[in-house]
Amino acid sequence: MIQEISTPEAHPATPVRNFSVLLSSTPRGARLARLLASEQLRSWGLPLDPAAHLVGELAANAASHGRVPGRDFRLTLYVVGDTLRIEVTDTRGDRIPHAQQPEPDAESGRGLLLVDALADRWGVALGPSPRKAVWAEVKV
Secondary structure, X not given: OOOOOOOOOOOOOOOEEEEEEEEOOOHHHHHHXXXXXXXXXXXXXXXXXXXXXXXXXXXXXXXXOOOOOOOOEEEEEEEEOOEEEEEEEEOOOOOOOOOOOOOOOXXXXXXXXXXXXXXXXXXXXXXXXOOEEEEEEEEO
């Protein structure tokens, strides 16, 4: 005898979109991160601002402050629900970034202040040594 079992209709889960790429820890790799992120966001139909700026700042930091010769950094984008998360992972886990107010005449040092201003949330996640990921989230 075959017994028919009825189950409640399944609701489709919120789609998760993701993109990840390994890039050289150089200024060129940082520029490429922003270009690739912009194209990916366009393909997902998401706005470029402020996400492209966040990618640019985080990738530039990875290429300059998180650089270890011969090691790359990873850019990861993913969307869950209405939140885009941007992660940039490098191999300088010993250098934990934090936003600080630079001297008024300083020519650099404002990147994480921009990240703080543009992102809904941001932070640092330590990975298996020697990795760290600096991440930022924005509502889309």
